[in-house]
Amino acid sequence: MSAPILLDGERLRARLVGGGLYTALDLVTVTGSTNTDLAAAAERGAADRTVLIAEEQQAGRGRMQRQWASPRGYGLFVSVLLRPGVPQTSLAWLPLIAGVALAETVDRTTGVRAALKWPNDLLLGDGEEWSKGAGILAEAVAGPEGIAVVLGMGINLLQRREDLPRGAGGLPATSLAAEGAEVDREEFAVALLTAFADVDDQWRAAAGDVVACGLLDRYRRLCTTLGQQVRVEFGADEQLRGMATDIDPSGRLVVRAEEGQVTAVSAGDVVHLRRA
Secondary structure, three states: OOOOOOOOHHHHHHHHOOOOOOOEEEEEEEEOOHHHHHHHHHHOOOOOOEEEEEEEEOOEEOHHHOEEOOOOOOEEEEEEEEOOOOOHHHHHHHHHHHHHHHHHHHHHHHOOOEEEEOOOEEEEEOOOOEEEEEEEEEEEEEEOOEEEEEEEEEEEOOOOHHHOOOOHHHOOEOOOOOOOOOOOHHHHHHHHHHHHHHHHHHHHHOOOOOOOOOHHHHHHHHEOOOOEEEEEEEEOOEEEEEEEEEEOOOOOEEEEOOOOOEEEEOOOEEEEEEEO
């Protein structure tokens, strides 16, 4: 497998910062975690819509403090610093609207079928056998300018399937290339960040109201967790089993247990048990 072509920071800045979508964009060859680096910048007062992209992450972080490393030039590892000015109760929606932008970008630019697993995984496949192609992590950061959110996305683009670790929840990992797509990393990065800026603009214009701006419906259409029998794991000894029936306006997964009890889940590891 030939070495990938590395990204060009100047071209990315010209297209995304010069185009007025973002305030600043840095590209680094290697780092531990783009989220960690950008969180430190947020604490120092970095501006809204500052972007950091790394060619290689050596200590990337996911939910539940999971870590992974990624080879140089094979994926897209990007974090965005956001100061959206919406009610704090709406901030939980950021990873979900990022998922909308990501899934729609994959579908539009590659033709690979994409779906979302609540709350933060991008699934790729044929609808019967899904594999994990990306993860999203949002973290709140306090700083001199108030609360900011650092939103990180790690997308597998060029890796071979056999070179990828097994994903969370028992899901096999995949990449866009492994699903048959030909991917230009720069074009994909620009398409994704443009799509995210667009959904972020819609969300902000509606003051974080995902019903008013249509993002709740868009997320529901993409979310393959809905209609599934699921196990939600909250820790080593606590779990919830039932049918995932809805995503509510707060971004919570609504689960109906067999005995009829309905629970709205705000956080937890979700395992799809079988198709309904």
